[in-house]
Amino acid sequence: LGARSAPVARRPAGDRRSPHPPTHPLSLSPLLAGVQREGGAPRANGGRAPSARRAAHCGARVPPPPWALAMGEKRKAGGSNDFLPGSIISVELTNFMTFSHVKFEPGPHLNLVIGPNGTGKSSLVCAICLGLASTTKVLGRADKIGDFVKRDSSIQYGKVEITLKGRREGETPVITRRINKRTNGSDWRINGKEVSQKQVEELVHSLNIQVGNLCQFLPQDKVVSFSAMKPHELLQETEKALGDSTLYQQHQELIAMRKDIRDVESSAENHAEKLERLKKQNAALERDVERNKERDAILAEVDLLKKKLPWLRYNEQKDVYLEAKEKVAEAKKNVAARAKEVQAADVPVASLTTRSKKVQDSQLDAKKRIHTLTKNRDRVQRALSASEDKVSEVTEELDAVKREAQNFDKRKADLEKKIEAIDHALANDPKLQVDAEATKEASNEKRKKAAEARAINEQISDIEQDLKDPQSKMAHLADKVKLIGSKRFKRVQALEKIGNPNAGSMAKWVQEGKRSNAFKGRVWGPLAAEVDIRPGKYARLYSNYLEQHVPRHLWGAYVTEEEADRDRLIAQMKQLQHKATVIRYTGDTGAPLDRKGPPDAFAADGVACTLDQVFEAPSIVKHVLQDNANITNAYCADDRVNWEQVSQGRTPVDGVLAKGVRCLFTPQSRIIQKGSNYNAQSISKEVNQIRPARIFTEVSSAAEEAALKKDLAQLKEGCAELEGKLAEYKERRKKVEREEAQARKLQEALTKVHRERSTKEAQRRAAESKLAQMEPLNIERAEQEADAKLAKLATKQAEQALQLVGIVKEHMAALSAYDGAQLEKLELETHLDAAKEAKKTAQARMEKAESLQLELKAILQKEKANLKELQEIATAECELTDDLREKFASLPDTADDCKEAIAEGKRKADAVVLSNPDALAEYQRRTKEIKVLERKTKDSQASYEAAKAEMDKIRSEWLPILRALVQRISDAYATNFARIGCCGEVRLEEAGDDYEQYAVAIFVKFRDNEKLVRLTSQRQSGGERSVSTMLYLLSLQSLTATPFRVVDEINQGMDPNNERKIHQLLCRAATAKGTPQCFVLTPKLLADLEYNDAVTVMCIFNGPWIADIAQDFSNQGFRKRIRAAA
Structure with a gap:
């Protein structure tokens, strides 16, 4: 029977159980040796897995x-x-x-x-x-x-x-x-x-x-779809199955052509309606169009005048430009003439200047000669005057000798008396008696005490030097002990321990700057050092809350008021390689912190306060923490409530959060409630365990403080011993200094006696010397010597007087030469000034001519620019063609006349009354539309006829064949239905030119008492639809090439x-x-x-x-x- 074998699954060896019976009785089960699948994986559509x-x-x-x-x-x-x-x-x-x-x-x-x-x-x-x-x-x-x-x-x-x-x-x-x-x-x-x-x-x-x-x-999965298929869909599926799908393609072409023809018909109808409407509208506008044309003719002439006007202005400007150009040429000639006048006036000036220079040189030589002679005259006059003074001096000396001779005895007796008085004082005055031994002892005692004082001072200096180092160390240790006990030091030390190794150096630099007023404004920080946790039972718990809520980097931050201080802090941080935030706060520090509700709003639920209530800090620090950590909306709970106790599926935390709290701290956790940015109903919770504080837990420094205090005590003990020795030496120094002062005072008294005695002795020696030198004077010899000196002086004076006379004569001659040169100079200067004035006048006339030339050139450039601008305006208005020149010939030839003609044309145009000013534009626009629509109508008619002919051709090929095939399908369908004792028929339902509605309808009759009825998915049973579908497919077998x-x-x-x-x-x-x-x-x-x-x-x-x-x-x-x- 043509059956073929395939591998099948074998039963396990030794399994003697009876095989499962077949799913349903099959008389031909031995024949149906078919195909057994290998493996047992699930089917792609979700079948059952094998055992x-x-x-x-x-x-x-x-x-x-x-x-x-x-x-x-x-x-x-x-x-x-x-x-x-x-x-x-x-x-x-x-x-x-x-x-x-x-x-x-x-x-x-x-x-x-x-x-x-x-x-x-x-x-x-x-x-x-x-x-x-x-x-x-x-x-x-x-x-x-x-x-x-x-x-x-x-x-x-x-x-x-x-x-x-x-x-x-x-x-x-x-x-x-x-x-x-x-x-x-x-x-x-x-x-x-x-x-x-x-x-x-x-x-x-x-x-x-x-x-x-x-x-x-x-x-x-498509069986039901086939039976439920619409008749026109069934026709198209049938066409696809018949032959090589030519019928289906022709059907699709007919549908597309019919749609195109409908579009063409619709378009043609619309065009015809629009064409008729436009023609009627244009007919109604013809009267307005004539008025518009009349007005447009006037406006056209006005437009032509407007086009000519720029060219007239250009021509007028061109005349102005040419006139300015001629003036510039004349000014250039004038400048050349004035330049020649300047050159002619320059000749006498040069000649007179040369002569004047020679006269000045001659005058200068005379002046030098006069100066030299004046100096010689003054020298001789001074010598003559000196000789006269010498005569007076010799005469006065002779008179003095004469007077001294008269007082000799009296002066000698006075000197002897003075010597006798001095000797008496030296011998009898106790104040002038010198004790040499006492003076020596006093001097030795003074030197001894001075040496002793120096030795003591050296000891004191050594002790003071020994005290400097331990005292400095003591001051440093005292400051360090004080610092270790301070809150700021402990907070900075905590910051260093959590990852800011240079926090201490930075904080020290800031404190020093604040003490020295190095900042322009106030500076706070680090913020951890500015915060004080309020004391109380829950202070440590609140410390944990605060430290965990505020971002860690904020505790090391600094706050400034001024931008310059901020920049300075940042620069210092870079130098120290210290990473910290610097905030310049510009807000109102006096304003209250923003909060959604009172801090004790949830006190009844065990929530005591908000986070801003648990610490003290400067107002600006609280504002910075609020801006960066929203501390007023973080609520703090204590341990008076068991927050983790569950009652009816809820904890106390859930109750507080349900009242709108977004951030809640309990002794065990921090709970943050967040809403979605995309769904307001979506709420998420973030729960974090409370961590112990590391900054606000005071760092233990007791051992270090005890060691520092021990070192400080040892240093104090050593310093006390040295200070005792220093006091002892200072007391000794005071005693020695008193003794030294007494010795010095005694020495000074003895020295004064010695100095006064020496003075008296010196006075006695001077008087004795003067007495020994006194001799009787020879007046006759003094007179002879004076006469000789006077004779010499008289000869010298005569020589000097003769020399003076010669010098005076020469001086007078030099003065005369100088005066002559001066007169000539004045005359030349007068002539030179006149020549220069003439040259200056010529120069001024030339400069005036040049200035005029420059002004005319500037005017020429301006007129040229105006000419170019008017040319551009005229060219932009219209290109000057031969046709336009002919039209311009009949128009006014001046700009003023042209402007008057334009105004007159506008008045005439305004006088034309238009009921519809846009009539001509609408008329012309519609005329264009009419022409376009007439052309489109003609093209649409041609397209319609061509498409209709092509559609009729395809229809003549398609429809007869389709009718014949559907008839053959119907015959086969009826035969197949007759073989099962029923009736069936397939009909082609035509729809004229509506090819989309062509359909294949199946009519069936399964019972004798029924009529043929259309096969639908609602009327017949599932089995009847299956039989109908199968027989339809069988009916297609002899007709299809599938x-x-x-x-x-x-x-x-x-x-x-x-x-x-x-x-x-x-x-x-x-x-x-x-x-x-x-x-x-x-x-x-x-x-x-x-x-x-x-x-x-x-x-x-x-x-x-x-x-x-x-x-x-x-x-x-x-x-x-x-x-x-x-």
């Missing part, structure tokens, strides 16, 4: 039974000549849906694929569809191609290989599709050669395979009688010559159905003992049972 026992024996193979071998030999003898081009010769699947590996070898005619639900029948349908380059949409199952790969974590690829009958003898193209489950991609091959999907589609199309046509390929047809589970819902009749029709149709290959898939068949040699039966079963069932059947036993049943 563990069945899966354990997947892939086992047994030799085919003898009868199956006989059938295979018979198929080989027949060859593949019965296969039509495009028929399926074999389908081989690997890791595809339910199969690990299987190969189907269908027959060339009717193939019945039988198997219970879930065994994998539809896997064959899916493989044919996807293997022939169709889409998953045709199947109505999974959307992704990767979902059709067998479900197994180790399997990434699936493969479908389909062998087709080619158009040429012996040609069997093999199409292979390899599916990648991970990427949902596919690789394609034809006869082992890698190709693109488009090449596969071209091959499938060349064999007239239409997997997307429900008349050819009707998978299980290579194969697939129908999946079409017999669902059929009554047994109809199912048997349909099966009989299928078998008979399979034997008809040229019948295409057909695949009918069903989960069940009736017993004792009729078969023939054109029917190939393939069975797909699953189960743990299916292999034993297949092995137990044999060809001989099967025949015996058949004969016994007969």
